[in-house]
Amino acid sequence: MSVRHVCALVLLVAGTGVLLLSAVGLVALPRPFQRLHALTPATTVGLPLVALALAVATGPGRAAVKLLLIAVIVAIGGAVTAMAIGRATAQHERLLRKDSPE
Amino acid sequence: MNAWLLAIAVLLTLAMPLCMGATARGTAVERLAGLNLATTVVTAVLLLTAQGFGRSSFADLGLVLAVLGPAGTLVFARFLGGRSIETPDTSTRREA
Numbered sequence: 001m002s003v004r005h006v007c008a009l010v011l012l013v014a015g016t017g018v019l020l021l022s023a024v025g026l027v028a029l030p031r032p033f034q035r036l037h038a039l040t041p042a043t044t045v046g047l048p049l050v051a052l053a054l055a056v057a058t059g060p061g062r063a064a065v066k067l068l069l070i071a072v073i074v075a076i077g078g079a080v081t082a083m084a085i086g087r088a089t090a091q092h093e094r095l096l097r098k099d100s101p102e
Numbered sequence: 103m104n105a106w107l108l109a110i111a112v113l114l115t116l117a118m119p120l121c122m123g124a125t126a127r128g129t130a131v132e133r134l135a136g137l138n139l140a141t142t143v144v145t146a147v148l149l150l151t152a153q154g155f156g157r158s159s160f161a162d163l164g165l166v167l168a169v170l171g172p173a174g175t176l177v178f179a180r181f182l183g184g185r186s187i188e189t190p191d192t193s194t195r196r197e198a
Contacts, residue, residue, distance in 0.1 A: 009105055016109050019143055023120040026139055035124075035135045042142045050109075050146045054153050063158060067149065070161070070168050074145060077172030078138075084176050085134050088183035092131045 008057040015049030022046060032089045036082055043078020047071060106154035110147050117143050130182050134175065141171035 018041055025038035051071035055064035090096050121143060124136030145167045152160035 012105060012109055015146070016112055019113060019146060020117050022139060023117040023143070026124045026136060027120045032129075032132050032135075035132065039135055039138055042139055047142055047146050051149060054106075054149055057153060063161070066161060066165070070145070070149065070165050073165075073168045074142065077168065078142065081138055081172045081175040081179070084179040085131070085138065088134065088179040089131050091183040092129065 004056060004059070008053045011049050011053035011056060015046050015051075015053060018042065018046035018049060032093070033086070036086050036089070039085070040078060040082050043082075044075050047074045047078075104154060106150045110150045110154060113143055113147055113150075131179075134178055134182065137178070138171075138175050141167065141175070145171065 022038045022042035026035055029035050029038060048071040051067045051074075055067040058064050058067070087096070118140065121136050121140035125133050125140060126136075127133075145164050148164035148167060149161055152158055152164070
């Protein structure tokens with residue numbers, strides 16, 4: 001078992017753990033705004049750690065670059081969708097005026 | 103069974119039912135959070151499948167889902183937010 005394999009396994013366990021904790025938090029947190037806190041760790045920490053583990057396991061090359069690109073896309077998209085869901089929740093709770101800026 | 107397939111099994115048996123449970127209850131905006139997390143988990147599962155079965159073409163599915171998942175969530179959030187501001191609140195909302 002090489003050092004690279006051990007590093008990949010540690011990153012994989014960490015990423016899977018963060019994804020599991022986010023799923024548990026989504027069910028455990030009662031209020032809608034608290035649930036938003038469970039979404040962002042999964043996209044900014046959990047999936048990038050899993051993709052990093054896969055990139056370490058595959059070694060340097062085009063496949064690793066593609067995995068890291070997917071991690072970056074998911075991290076950016078997750079941040080944007082968390083903001084959009086927060087805005088929709090605020091509109092649903094009547095916390096925003098109708099003429100508030102987009 | 104290698105570590106990648108074990109991670110797929112853990113994610114599909116423990117994380118996905120929780121995401122589905124969050125998607126199946128609550129108001130429409132609350133369900134959106136469960137849908138978003140389910141998209142992230144499925145993206146991770148697709149990437150792990152590519153490595154676990156040794157088929158690199160499966161990673162393309164993960165790339166497609168990583169691009170299209172947030173776009174779908176944005177469209178849903180846009181429609182739901184606009185609808186709830188224009189129509190009166192007739193739903194029975196839980197006071198948690």
